[in-house]
Every structure is written in structure tokens, then in C-alpha cells.
Amino acid sequence: MTENQSSVASGPVVRSEDPAWAYGRAVPDARNNTQCTFCGKMIRGGGITRLKYHLAGIPGDVGACKKVSEDVKWQMKQLIEDLKKSKQKKRRMNKEISNPYDVEEEEEDDHHHDEGNNDNERGGSKSHSSVSNYNTKGKEKVGEKSTIKSYFAPRTKPGSQPSIRSSLASKQMVEKARMNFARWWYHANIPFHAAHSVYYQEALDSVAAIGPGFKGPSYHDLRGPLLQKHVGEMNDYLLDVKNDWKVYGCSIMSDGWTNQKRAPIINFLVYCPRGTMFLKSLDVSGLTKDADTLFKLFDKVVQEVGPENVVQFITDNDSSYKSAGKKLMQKYGTFYWSPCAAHCIDLMLENFSDKRYFPIIDETIQKAKKITKFIYNHGKILALMRSNFTNGRDLIRPAITRFATEFLSLQCLTKFKKELRQMFTCDQWVESRHARDVMGKEVAAIVLEDKEFWLQCQQIVKISEPLVRVLRLVDGDEKPSMGYLYEAMDKAKENIKARLKNKISAYIPFTSVIDARWDRQLHSPLHAAGCYLNPGIFFRPSFKKQKDVTKGLLSSITRLVSDPDEQDILSSQIESYKKSVGDFGMPMAIRQREKLSPVAWWEQFGNDTPELQKFAIRVLSQCCSATGCERAWSTFEFIHSKRRNRLEHKRLNDLVYVRYNLLLRERNIRRTKDYLDPISLDNIDLMEDWVAEESEFLLVTEEDVSWDSIEEPLTTMTLEDDNDDDDDVVVLDEEDGENDVVLTDANTHVYYGPDVNPFEGWE
Numbered sequence: 001m002t003e004n005q006s007s008v009a010s011g012p013v014v015r016s017e018d019p020a021w022a023y024g025r026a027v028p029d030a031r032n033n034t035q036c037t038f039c040g041k042m043i044r045g046g047g048i049t050r051l052k053y054h055l056a057g058i059p060g061d062v063g064a065c066k067k068v069s070e071d072v073k074w075q076m077k078q079l080i081e082d083l084k085k086s087k088q089k090k091r092r093m094n095k096e097i098s099n100p101y102d103v104e105e106e107e108e109d110d111h112h113h114d115e116g117n118n119d120n121e122r123g124g125s126k127s128h129s130s131v132s133n134y135n136t137k138g139k140e141k142v143g144e145k146s147t148i149k150s151y152f153a154p155r156t157k158p159g160s161q162p163s164i165r166s167s168l169a170s171k172q173m174v175e176k177a178r179m180n181f182a183r184w185w186y187h188a189n190i191p192f193h194a195a196h197s198v199y200y201q202e203a204l205d206s207v208a209a210i211g212p213g214f215k216g217p218s219y220h221d222l223r224g225p226l227l228q229k230h231v232g233e234m235n236d237y238l239l240d241v242k243n244d245w246k247v248y249g250c251s252i253m254s255d256g257w258t259n260q261k262r263a264p265i266i267n268f269l270v271y272c273p274r275g276t277m278f279l280k281s282l283d284v285s286g287l288t289k290d291a292d293t294l295f296k297l298f299d300k301v302v303q304e305v306g307p308e309n310v311v312q313f314i315t316d317n318d319s320s321y322k323s324a325g326k327k328l329m330q331k332y333g334t335f336y337w338s339p340c341a342a343h344c345i346d347l348m349l350e351n352f353s354d355k356r357y358f359p360i361i362d363e364t365i366q367k368a369k370k371i372t373k374f375i376y377n378h379g380k381i382l383a384l385m386r387s388n389f390t391n392g393r394d395l396i397r398p399a400i401t402r403f404a405t406e407f408l409s410l411q412c413l414t415k416f417k418k419e420l421r422q423m424f425t426c427d428q429w430v431e432s433r434h435a436r437d438v439m440g441k442e443v444a445a446i447v448l449e450d451k452e453f454w455l456q457c458q459q460i461v462k463i464s465e466p467l468v469r470v471l472r473l474v475d476g477d478e479k480p481s482m483g484y485l486y487e488a489m490d491k492a493k494e495n496i497k498a499r500l501k502n503k504i505s506a507y508i509p510f511t512s513v514i515d516a517r518w519d520r521q522l523h524s525p526l527h528a529a530g531c532y533l534n535p536g537i538f539f540r541p542s543f544k545k546q547k548d549v550t551k552g553l554l555s556s557i558t559r560l561v562s563d564p565d566e567q568d569i570l571s572s573q574i575e576s577y578k579k580s581v582g583d584f585g586m587p588m589a590i591r592q593r594e595k596l597s598p599v600a601w602w603e604q605f606g607n608d609t610p611e612l613q614k615f616a617i618r619v620l621s622q623c624c625s626a627t628g629c630e631r632a633w634s635t636f637e638f639i640h641s642k643r644r645n646r647l648e649h650k651r652l653n654d655l656v657y658v659r660y661n662l663l664l665r666e667r668n669i670r671r672t673k674d675y676l677d678p679i680s681l682d683n684i685d686l687m688e689d690w691v692a693e694e695s696e697f698l699l700v701t702e703e704d705v706s707w708d709s710i711e712e713p714l715t716t717m718t719l720e721d722d723n724d725d726d727d728d729v730v731v732l733d734e735e736d737g738e739n740d741v742v743l744t745d746a747n748t749h750v751y752y753g754p755d756v757n758p759f760e761g762w763e
Helices: 019-023 047-056 070-098 103-122 130-144 164-168 171-187 192-196 200-210 219-223 225-248 291-305 319-332 341-352 359-376 379-388 402-415 417-423 427-431 438-449 451-475 485-499 504-522 525-533 546-560 564-578 587-591 598-605 610-620 627-639 649-670
Strands: 024-026 034-036 250-258 264-272 275-283 310-315 336-339 741-745 748-752
Touching (some): 019 024, 250 291, 264 291, 275 649, 310 319, 319 336, 336 341, 359 402, 379 427, 451 485, 525 610, 598 610
Parallel strands (some): 250 310, 310 336
Antiparallel strands (some): 741 748
């Protein structure tokens, strides 16, 4: 069955396995006729090939589809390019069969063929060598090729049929090519994980297809014209993503970052359900970081995105950012300023470990760090632990924030308590010189003799785990979390109470911290509206805060919808949702409340109330955190290294724009239901405090050097100090001349002095 034979004259329609059939159908009893599923256009003749040109929008003898999405258009262009390449490979194979060894002769034949065409067209003479001819064609191919090859397996994949040239290549030739490539890799200091790039094999294939003599892009090409071509390509692709802003709304995320030269940079990203898009970065060197300056910067970004598309503007909790956000709300009145939920929850965890308020927790964390620093800074001890006791697993669990890392690492220590105690009593440890060191003895004493340490680790994990789970919920941008945050915080508090057996004196200090941060910083009417519009929570029998979230919903409608008539329509339609009238009350709608995502549920069952459906989708499609900006730190850190810090900011911005959004496009093309965020956090160093000794204790000897010490994590510096004006939110007072700290919870006051153990009485 050929590609164009997509249907037969009579009988059942026969289709090929071409991926393009997902977007078209064969017309029965009409040979080679197809119909587009997007616009319904009937394409007469040409079969699946003409359908591809129709969907790809390539001008010719068939009109372009006006309703196809950009993702499908890119896919169709890729299929057409692959078909052309397949035909070219067949022609090369024929030449290889006739002359499989003499590569120069093959190149010369191609050269004569090309020059013959040029002579026929222009009557000119030969002016270029075969090598330069291949260079020209190679540059055109490299500049033209840009999409992800995931539709047809290249011959370089395992199990694919090798080309004749590669089959005839000796093992020595293959090994020489691999060695040459590896030598360049090591000399250029390229990270090993770059070999996982989806574009890695594609680049090798394109060079191999050209043959010997191809000259790679120059230094100027890479930093100039090729970079600008990729910026233009990204702009074209992101136009389709921006169209989703009109339907789903978007959240602008802002965060500060400081490069290795201490130059402050502010990143701006835009979130919508299609993914987090890097918008731009601004170098704010020489600018005063006050509310007025930030407001002017933020205002320009809002104008660029479009105020009508913005649902919320997310920043961290620094006072100047907060004031600038409030000014934005006053100017436009159609969207919210929201604090970063991940940052607020991290501040709660920070309060849990603050030695001024919870000295026992701080003391336990410091002991845990002493253990991990000792193990991770001595290669033999680390190797002993991994090989003989933890089965290759580590004690450190990096998380999105510093304080979440601390609590998760305590969880790991508790999990491997038995193994650690065995390690510090085994023969290898006893015979090691480290067992006789002062620090080694101190660490061994903590692990083997300090029973209070292990008890406290268990209790700290108990109280921190619910908050860490909420942090994970709001951190991801794969699934919008706006509909869940409000209820998640309540569940976290209830979970902490239950874990502490509802003992008031035990849980009040911790729930007071959560309440203070929530009430004065994190809580927003938008969170309440999301909870109200999430059917999986609102209609749950155990949910008891309908009145509270109703107030937040009405406040959100007033701000996000400026037309009074539309506000009245929404108010009336809310009753239908609340009372499960119409489609809302269908048995299927009731069953699917907790099975479908809130957005999917409204898209399927909200058609009876179109205005409320549109409003609900815009609210529920938002994220709660600006951690997407922190994911860009690794990209900035990688690009803005010491070797690149002479780049002007415009080029740096273009590099990050291309690199970050290439990952977004890759995810959208390959996205599956459980596909995780591909933007790596490997370069954000959250483990430094747990694995790095202070300089006076770092005495590296020959036996301590291991492969793990070569790959040092990058350090990331934020523009803002963690200890900003938020620190005084939780604590009401510290008495003059006293160390007593007061934590308040509605009607209860709990006092902790320096000699009071908050864990006293815990089982």
C-alpha cells in the first residue's frame, strides 16, 4: 500500500499507518480523496500527501487549513521533510551500491551533477571545490532543520537497518569517529547529560548525511545569525501558545536572580495550561529595587502580555515586590497580585527550624548536617555507605526549596537509621583512621548513642511531611493547582493535629505558624474561588467551608469581570452549579467530580452555563507559585558561566529564551498524562549546606578523592535575602531582655523559654 493509496474505489476504506491519518479521514468510494478533521475541507486526489500539505500550510495546489493547531502544523512539516529525506537516502544508496568504497568519487559525481545544472541554467564555469559545495549544502540543511524527529526512527536507533556505508565501515573507523567526537566533547567541557538531548543524534545524522568536508557553524554563526533564526522560530511557535491566553488566561511569574558578577536580573515567565513560557529577563543593574521602579518594570510586562489575558501576577514576598504588585492591582483592577505559594510554605518550614522559636528542631537539623557533611566529604566513608549499607541510595533528598530539603533529608536519615548504626560499628569503620578523628568520634556518638536525636528526627518528620506534600503540589506546573491550595492547607493542619494526637500544647505552635503565614501573606480570594469551583472538593461531604469560599468567589468575580451585566449572569449561574441543576446534576457529572481534573470537568459539563464555564476555566487553569522562574536559574547559570559572562544581556536573554522554550515545545509534542516537568533542577544547589564542610575542616587527601567530587554542584544566588521583612510576621513579640517567644493562635497563648522542650511528652 503506497502513501497515496489511502482509499479504494469501493468496499471498506483501507488506510496506511501514516500518523497524518489522526487528523483526516479517507472518503469512501472516492479514490485518493481525503477530508480534514479540523476544517472539514474535502481534498480531491493526492491521498494522504496532499492532506499533509494542507495541514502544514505549505503553499501549492491545495489551500492551507485555517483551524489546525501549531503543534500539528509542525508535525506535518516534519513528516514532509522526512519523506523528502527518505527519497534522498534512496538515491544515495543506489550510488553506494555501485561504488561503496570510493567516497571521493561519489562526492565528485555529485559535484559534477550540481555544476552541470548550474552550467545549464547560467552558462557559468566551475568555481568551487567539492568540499565547499558540501559546506554550502550543509549550512542550508543545519539552518533549515529544527524540529524534533520523533515520527520515523532514524538508522542510528537500535534495531534499525544500517546504511550500506555504515555497514562497510570497519570497527576501527567507528571507534576513531567516537574517539574524535569524545575528544572534542571533553576539550569543550560539555556536561555529560547533554548527550540526553533529543537534538543530539539528529545533529550527528545531519552531519553524517553530508559526508566528509562539512565545516560546523563558526563562533560568529552560533552567537549571531543562527541564534537569531532560532529566536524567530521560537516566536512563530509561541504564537499558538499565546492564543491560549485568551481562552484560559495566564499567570505572569517574576523572580530575581544574581549572576556570578553579582549583576541583578529579573526573570519573567508566563504560565498557562500549555506550559510555562520564558518571556524575557531584565538587567536591573544600577536601578533601585523600590516599589516604584518595580511597578514600572511590571507594568511594561503586563502591557506586553495584555491586561485582558492576565489573571494574576506572581512574585515573592519581599516588601518592594508586594507593594509593586498592589500598585498593579490598583491601576488595572482586573487581575490579582499573588505571593508565590512555594515561597510562603518554605517560610513556614523556615519558622519551624528557627532556633529562636524551635531550638530543639534547629539543634536536631544541625546534628543531621554534621552527619551528612562528614560522610559526603570523605570518599571512603561515602563509598562504604553506598556499597554496603544503603544499596547506592543517598541520605540527601534535594527538593525545590532549601528548607524542604532539610526536612526531607531528616526523613532519609530516619529511614536509614539501622544501616547507619551498622556502618559505624562495622570492621571497616573501626579500622579506618576516621574512627580515631575527633569529628569521626563525634559523628559516631550521635548515630550510636544519641537516642534523643533519633526520636526528635521522627517527630520533626511527622510535623513537616504534610507541609512538604503541599509544597510539592503547588510547585509543579504540569497540572494547575489553583483549585487545590485552599483545601490542601486545611488538610495539612488537620494532618499535623492528628499526627500529634490532637494534643493542643503539641500542635498549637506549628498550626500558629501556618495560620499566621496563611492569613497575612498567602491567602487570596483567587484561592477560595478555585476551591469553590473545584467540584471534587466543593461537593465533598467532609468539606465545611462553603461560606468562606463563597465570599472569595464573589470577590474574584468582581475583580476579574468588569462588566456588571456579566457579573449578574455569573451570580445567577452559580446557583445552578451549587444546586447541581441541569448537566451539573447528571449521574455522569457527579461520578466524574473527583475523577476528572477541574478544568476537564467544566469543559465537559459546564455547557449549560457558558459564562460561568469560561470564568471557572480561567480561574482553575492558573498555577500558585513562581518556581518556574527558579527552574530558569539553571539555564541562566549554565549559559552565564565565566566563559560567557562577556555576552551582553540581549544575547544572554536570547540564549535562555531559545533553550527554555525548546524544552517547552518538546514537552508539548511528547506530552503524556503522567509526563513530568523536563526542566532540570540539577544545577540548583539545594544540598550545599548538607554536603559541604566549612573551609577550615576541608582537608582533602588522596583517599578522599572520588568521581563524585569532580561534579561539584553550581551555587545559585537569589536577588532577595531570605531573611526579609517577613520574619516578623509569625512572632508577636520577643520581650526586651528575655528569650521568651510568643506564638498566638486565636484564643491561645503558648510561651517557650530557652529551657522549654516543645517535644516533651511526645511518644
